[in-house]
Amino acid sequence: MKRTVFVLAVIALVGLVPAFGAPTSQKIVFADVVEPISLDPHIGNDNTTTTAITLVNDGLLENFGGKFVPGLAESYTVSPDGTVYTFKLRDAKWSDGVPVTAQQFVDTYVRMLTRQDAMDLAYLIYPIKNALSLKQNKVDASKLGVRAINPRTLEITLEGPYPFMKALFASSPLYPIRVDLAQKYGKDYGNAPDKLVSCGPYVLTDWKHGDRLEFEKNPTYWNAAAVKTQNVEMLYISDANTLKNMYETGDIDFCVLPPDIIPAMEKDEGFHYYNSGAVTFLCFSNKGTSADRGKIIQNRNFINALSRAVDREDFVKALFPSNLPFTGVVNPSISDEMGGKWSDHYDVTNKYHKVKANLAEAQAFMSQACKELGYASADKMPVLEMITTEGELNRTVCEYFQSIWKQAFGLQIDIKPLAYAQFWDNFYGAPYDLARSGWGPDYDDPFTYLDMWDSRGGWNKTGWIGESYYKLITEANKQSNMKKRNDMFYQAEAILLQEAPIIPVMARRGAYMLNDKKIEGVYFNMFAPNLDFRFAKLK
């Protein structure tokens, strides 16, 4: 009996888990704090998911370090009015030998607009003619502006000359999939090596859910000659501190840093800041948690007072030394579609909201607001509620504003941290007064920051209608002259900053670790995938 127990104990100690920690040959190891959701490009486009998808798939165009180069399409032409794209597909194959055809793209986009179960990325292709109508079931699939003229020629017609379509054609949600396999495997599509085929630089060889993904070079990839490393591994390391430790020991070759760990890594070798294009702002609802609160937060002088009391430079220095103060809506590093950046020609800094606080002006705004609303002073106003997502830092951010406004006006704010999912539920549905919120760009074009405020769309639930605003941006999108379009966008931004219930706060930067002495050929993108290592090589 004792011996049995002893033997069992030894077996248990040695382990039920096989030991296979052998050193391997040249292999790139990447890690992230979340796992990819799926390798089906319609399900998610967060950075981690996209990074994995771009290894096993390819787009009509490719974003190669900021330049859009031919991908599955070896060339394309655009009609003079900018609405019709004609792609000539190259002789590419999926890893099971089936050729990549134009019809697969047609089927892919139809599926994207008609499937019921995906996370909703369909909005990304609304610029395609009749895409929105198809999604709303108003037309049938044959009316969609995507046509296979022949197996190697694909024609895509847009609702207007949206120039950011180039960027979209290079992004993962628009990659083609094999609809025949998706129908065969259903929800399992993209979940395991045998439920997926690749037309990209790598093939998935193993996916241990909750642990890692393993990839091997795809010999049938059209650009296989450019792929320098045989094996790639993507690890799921949920703890930021552990991620840091693994980078330091060389267990992983590079990674995007989760925000809380950025200050700790700043001095390390291989640390790089990047402008993520994300912005943080406060926004007000039009309704408020009660009628009198609703009136207060709609008052323009009230909003201006709150904005003028905030010193954005101090705020950033105190809480987010890696971020930048921001007084606009469109992030200055976004492309202007004319070969440069938005900030080359447009700058809204200090025009409507100011970087530095001005207490006198703020208080003047507030007393004006009080007069208009019928309060003797701000401390007589009802307590306003500020919602935010959970997290120590988020709470601290709100407390910062809470104390600034209390000092300046005697205004009282109640902070309400909510779980992520609950926050967004509130933001879209329930009444709130103030929210700490933000936005990350979907593609490299100013429209990604402006589209969201269109009250006819899905995001702007503040109650602010802004008819002149959405009419202006709709007009702007019809322009084929980019300068004219950008001018109109700039006007629209001005409307937002003067009329919409928004207080911009800061532009966010992120950071990644990449030791250029150890690895070459890794490109950084502002958009997913942040780190493109398809053609990288360890030195």
Next chain:
Amino acid sequence: MAKFVLKRLLGSAVMLFLLITISFFMIKLIPGSPFTSEKMQAGSKQAIYAYYGLDKPVYEQYFLYLKNLLRGDLGVSYKIRSVTVNEVIAKSFPYSLDLGLKAIIVAIVGGLALGIISAYKRGKAIDAFTMILATIGVAVPSFVVGFFIQYLFAVKLRWLPVAQYTSFAHTILPTFALSLSMLATIAKYSRASMIEVIYSDFVKTADAKGLSKMRIIMRHQLRNALLPIVTLLGPMIAMVITGTFVVENVFAIPGLGRYYVTSITNLDYTMIMGLTIFFALFLVIMNLLVDVVYILIDPRIKLS
């Protein structure tokens, strides 16, 4: 004995049913859903809810869940749409089980050894050391221990790997982090019960008969020292389960504990329910086994 086991099983079944019901409704009370996100468009929310049956009234969802449960179907993860809860449990549980078993063995062997030694060397330095270790082990949370040893042994000294669970060497640090507080508790208890026994008559007799110290310990005293450990085994298993949530996260081990934590943050209803039920079932069975073992090894206990 059979009646005892049967009664316990019945009681556990009732308890599990209550647990399932309460958890189900409690989770539904949490605002938000697994599908809320900042990029959600208005119409698609209805579509997704309808697809997963989340638009039905709650009691209808509850009965549907029970029906599936009886067939052994715990549902599909709402976050990772392509994976079923059953698959997740099947793939991840071996890791948690392996880690848990190792931690328990290390805790028992280490704790016993320390307890016995300090009982014999009562009042000396080793005794004080054991008591200090016991206090630290119980007071310091396992993730602090985990991070500390990870930093020291993996990052600074490079003796052991930082994280993951792919070889024996990988299991050393997480096992230690998970076992420390149990080891400390066992050391304390076994020390106490050893001291109780050291001066008893039957030991004096064995000593007088000329038996070696080792023989006395192993043959006669150990059994007594083991008793509190068996009592502790039940809560220890519970401690191991909850400890894995943290340790698996720190050492990037693909076990159930880590899934549990992330599913709560993601409000992944099916995963939370499935894992709760699984853990509860596991605990119930383990506790029953422990009680049976206890009865078997201690002749002083009667089943009445």
